[in-house]
Amino acid sequence: MGGSVDLMRRTFPDEVDDALARYPVGREASAVLSLLYLAQAAYGYLTDEAIAEVASTVGLPPTHVRGLAGFYTLLYERPTGGYVIHFCTDLPCALRGAEPMLDRLCAKLGIEPGETTADGLFTVEAVMCLAACDRAPMMQVNLEYYEDLTDERLDEIIADLRERASSSALRRPPLGFGPPSEMALDSPAEARGIDGHRQGDDA
Numbered sequence: 001m002g003g004s005v006d007l008m009r010r011t012f013p014d015e016v017d018d019a020l021a022r023y024p025v026g027r028e029a030s031a032v033l034s035l036l037y038l039a040q041a042a043y044g045y046l047t048d049e050a051i052a053e054v055a056s057t058v059g060l061p062p063t064h065v066r067g068l069a070g071f072y073t074l075l076y077e078r079p080t081g082g083y084v085i086h087f088c089t090d091l092p093c094a095l096r097g098a099e100p101m102l103d104r105l106c107a108k109l110g111i112e113p114g115e116t117t118a119d120g121l122f123t124v125e126a127v128m129c130l131a132a133c134d135r136a137p138m139m140q141v142n143l144e145y146y147e148d149l150t151d152e153r154l155d156e157i158i159a160d161l162r163e164r165a166s167s168s169a170l171r172r173p174p175l176g177f178g179p180p181s182e183m184a185l186d187s188p189a190e191a192r193g194i195d196g197h198r199q200g201d202d203a
């Protein structure tokens with residue numbers, strides 16, 4: 001196992017301290033999920049080094065931390081695009097045209113569901129219900145919901161995401177996810193659009 005094992009701490013020193021400070025001394029293990037998101041944001045995905053750093057930070061065995069991460073769909077154990085699109089194809093969304101919409105999206109991006117675009121910007125995955133059936137069809141991009149989708153709206157969203165990634169405010173394309181907390185404008189986390197905003201509310 002090579003590479004740095006303190007990248008999370010070096011990238012997000014204040015956020016790591018804040019996550020640990022939420023729990024009493026001796027209960028640092030309770031911060032493991034927050035730290036996994038931070039580690040993912042720092043390393044791009046949950047590499048062995050990322051898991052090792054989280055494990056040593058909270059005093060748990062790496063195998064325990066790896067096992068925990070496996071339960072969460074927003075924690076990635078393989079490289080992903082900067083924007084991970086979870087496109088809902090469950091019944092209510094399917095009844096409102098989700099499947100042909102997903103096919104069209106994948107064709108537009110030149111990938112199949114489960115794949116990442118060559119530029120590393122988008123990963124698309126078909127997923128089950130995301131609990132926004134009243135505004136089907138819908139998708140989740142990183143931590144943001146986009147609802148009441150149409151082909152035209154989807155085109156606009158993809159164009160907007162590309163624009164955000166190429167913005168001069170961003171030093172590099174977004175990688176994975178970060179924690180749901182405020183960070184500096186030019187931090188990698190900024191690129192991930194982490195504000196929990198339901199984008200469909202803008203429509």
Ligand code: FES
Pocket residue numbers: 088089090091092093094128129130131132133136138
């Ligand atoms: S079926 Fe798509 S959000 Fe519920």
